[in-house]
Amino acid sequence: MTKADLINEMAISTGYDKKTVSVIVESFMEGVKGSLAKGESVYLRGFGTFTLKTRKAKIARNISKNTSIQVPEHKIAFFKAASELAEAVR
Numbered sequence: 001m002t003k004a005d006l007i008n009e010m011a012i013s014t015g016y017d018k019k020t021v022s023v024i025v026e027s028f029m030e031g032v033k034g035s036l037a038k039g040e041s042v043y044l045r046g047f048g049t050f051t052l053k054t055r056k057a058k059i060a061r062n063i064s065k066n067t068s069i070q071v072p073e074h075k076i077a078f079f080k081a082a083s084e085l086a087e088a089v090r
Contacts, residue, residue, distance in 0.1 A: 036077055048081040 001009075003025065011021045032050055035042050042050040057073045081089075 044082075046082055046084045048079055048085055051078050051080065052076070053078045 007018055007021050007025055010016075010025070011018045014021065032042050036050060036052055039052065041052075052075045054073060054075050058071050060069045060071050061067075062069055
């Protein structure tokens, strides 16, 4: 499902026009991005949690050039599904 498919489905189920639903979806995504950028987690009860994980610095290999590369410590976005969502998917 793409973002456009999600917007279409939400517009049909709520009765709002696609433009309004699109603004809401974009606003939600910006809110999640903004919170993660500040280092805050986003917890949605019954759905899951968006958090940041820290990856340690490591040495990687560039296979094509046969050299080693130092990859610095960095953070990545991570989503952990709530048990209710995990059960619904099973």
